[in-house]
Amino acid sequence: MTEVTYYTQDGLDKLKEELQYLKTTGRQLISRAIAEARDKGDLSENAEYDAAKEAQGLHEAKIAKMEATLSTARLIDxxxxxxxxxxxxxxxxxxxxxxxxxxxxxxxxxxxxxxxxxxxxxxxxxxxxxxxxxxxxxxxxxxxxxxxxxxxxxxxx
CATH class of the missing domain: 3.10.50.30 (Transcription elongation factor, GreA/GreB, C-terminal domain)
Structure with missing residues (x-):
């Protein structure tokens, strides 16, 4: 069972704003880094590419965690x-x-x-x-x- 978390309006707005940033600008920055690393040649020996892919995985995990938090968030009057x-x-x-x-x-x-x-x-x-x-x-x-x-x-x- 998931745990409900209570937020102020300000806290809930900040959470939504950060999630929106991660889904838009954050994803664009990571995809650019992957594309740049891919352009540098052989992917099997490309540490930059591996690091960019790992960063992408961590970024997506953070987005998933924030979405889960938002799904159980409740605004307190x-x-x-x-x-x-x-x-x-x-x-x-x-x-x-x-x-x-x-x-x-x-x-x-x-x-x-x-x-x-x-x-x-x-x-x-x-x-x-x-x-x-x-x-x-x-x-x-x-x-x-x-x-x-x-x-x-x-x-x-």
């Missing part, structure tokens, strides 16, 4: 989400109980995750530990560095 609990697409402000540091994260689909912009995957250890919790709850989360305790300060969309 953020206006209808409950803000009393941490859910996918929630923006959560948390405080590290040990050192008092605060941080904010938005819980997004794995392909939308980008720590630089404060977006973490719902499959990450921190997100899994926060899901279903409410403001004021504290939760102990197992992270690669050990166990950390966080208090949920705020939940928004």
């Amino acid at each position: 953020e206006s209808k989400l409950d803000t009393s609990k941490v859910l996918a697409l929630s923006i959560v402000k948390i405080k590290n109980v040990k050192n008092g540091a605060t941080m904010s994260y938005q819980l997004v689909a794995e392909s939308e995750a980008d720590l630089k912009t404060g977006k973490i995957s719902v499959k990450s250890p921190i997100a899994k530990g926060l899901l279903g919790k409410s403001v004021g709850d504290t939760t102990e989360i197992e992270v690669p560095a050990g166990k950390m305790e966080f208090e949920i300060l705020e939940i928004s969309r």
Whole structure:
């Protein structure tokens, strides 16, 4: 059974845009590289041709994976989400109980995750530990560095 992934409108648009690029421009670039390598002579000893064909296989595999992801993608209507609990697409402000540091994260689909912009995957250890919790709850989360305790300060969309 395939797993449904939830996206924001922006994330879903980016995924569709990248897939369109791969299917058009990306395929054209690879076919040109194959044609150029083919023009260089004997294919049995042509490393450029082999590399171009391998790149084509990887490119087509990436397209197939993105199409599979899109087929199970669901758009979340953020206006209808409950803000009393941490859910996918929630923006959560948390405080590290040990050192008092605060941080904010938005819980997004794995392909939308980008720590630089404060977006973490719902499959990450921190997100899994926060899901279903409410403001004021504290939760102990197992992270690669050990166990950390966080208090949920705020939940928004």
